[in-house]
Amino acid sequence: MSExxxxxxxxxxxxxxxxxxxxxxxxxxxxxxxxxxxxxxxxDRRTAQLRFRLAELAQATGHSVxxxxxxxxxxxxxxxxxxxxxxxxxxxxxxxxxxxxxxYQKQTESPLENPELGLYVSRVRSLFLSPACVAASFSAxxxxxxxxxxxxxxxxxxxxxxxxxxxxxxxxxxxxHPGAGPITSLQYFAGxxxxxxxxxxxxxxxxYLLTRVKxxxxxxxxxxxxxxxxxxxxxETK
Numbered sequence: 001m002s003e004x005x006x007x008x009x010x011x012x013x014x015x016x017x018x019x020x021x022x023x024x025x026x027x028x029x030x031x032x033x034x035x036x037x038x039x040x041x042x043x044d045r046r047t048a049q050l051r052f053r054l055a056e057l058a059q060a061t062g063h064s065v066x067x068x069x070x071x072x073x074x075x076x077x078x079x080x081x082x083x084x085x086x087x088x089x090x091x092x093x094x095x096x097x098x099x100x101x102x103x104y105q106k107q108t109e110s111p112l113e114n115p116e117l118g119l120y121v122s123r124v125r126s127l128f129l130s131p132a133c134v135a136a137s138f139s140a141x142x143x144x145x146x147x148x149x150x151x152x153x154x155x156x157x158x159x160x161x162x163x164x165x166x167x168x169x170x171x172x173x174x175x176x177h178p179g180a181g182p183i184t185s186l187q188y189f190a191g192x193x194x195x196x197x198x199x200x201x202x203x204x205x206x207x208y209l210l211t212r213v214k215x216x217x218x219x220x221x222x223x224x225x226x227x228x229x230x231x232x233x234x235x236e237t238k
Contacts, residue, residue, distance in 0.1 A: 015040050015041050016103040016104065017040075017103075018103055019103075020100070020101045020102060020103050021036075021037070021040070021101075021103075023100075023101065024036050024080055024101050027078055027080075028074065028075070028078065028080065029071070029074060031061075031063060031067060031070075031071050032071040032074040032075055032078075034061055034063075034071075035057065035061055035063075035068065035071045035072070035075065036075060036080060036081070036097075036101070038057070038060060038061055039075075039081065039095060039097060040097065040102075043095075043096075043097060045104055046104075046106065046107040047096070047106055047107065047151055048096050048097040048098075048099075048102040048104070048106055049094060049095065049096045049097075049151060049152060050094070050095050051092040051093070051094050051153070052092060052093050052094070052095060053086070053091075053092060053093070054068055054069060054086075054093070072085070072095070075095075076194070079098055079100070080097065080098060080100075080101045081095050081096060081097050081098060081101075082095065082096045082098060082152060082194070083095050083194070084152055084153055084154060084194070084197050085197055085198055092153075094152050094153040096148075096151075096152050117147060117150050120146065120149075120150045120156065121143055121146045121147060121150065123156055123159075124146040124149070124156070124159055124186070125138045125142070125143075125146070127156075127159060127160055127163050128142065128163060128186050128189075131163065131167045131183075131217060132217045132220040132221045133167050133170045133171055133174065133182050133183055133217070133220060134167075134182060134183045134184075135181075135182035135183070135184060136182075136183065136184045136185060136186075138186075139185070141185070141186075141187070142185065142186035142187075145186050145187060145190065146186065149193065154193060154197070158193055158196045158197055159189075159193060161196045161206060162189045162192040162193040162195070162196045163189055163192075164206070164209060164210060164213055165192055165195075165196065165209070166183070166188060166189045166192045167183070167213055167217070168209060168212065168213050168216070170182075170183055171213065171216035171217065171220060172216075174220065175216075
């Protein structure tokens, strides 16, 4: 005799809690897990994303704003969620649950389907390929990451500053270790984008950093041209 088919009391609003939630339970503290469950229940099923204000999350989960901030950081460090905090308490932050902890197949738009997305990806491509310390094409993986930033609400200003800060560090590394390789993937800046979103740095400091990076970049390009002039191929053409 076959078992009776189970029926949901409420056919809408439910969440597919399975292996992903079990895994999260094993690595998160009680407070962080409670927050993760709340995010799962309220995130967009297609994108695994949710816009939030800290005060609203605190009220919904029964924790203080300080505790929620700590739990969000735990979710980020455990790579359960990508967290993009707001610049002030009045703006929305955004969180995206990572694939490993999200039971649904995420749906993303292509740049062709969304002109705004296309412009965003094109701008990221331009910012990424411009520095002298980058030696790469804009691959399909790079385009996918740029689209993820768009859907996660990462503003282009943060992308621009992340590339600036990441390149500054790369130029210093190249100066200290001349044999070090260039940047070959947009993924190099993924962590820096998250860092910039949390960084409280005065505008004058960003302007100073830009000036320093331009000088380092000019030096890098000059060295590359000098090396090219000394290459056997260049000497043969003289």
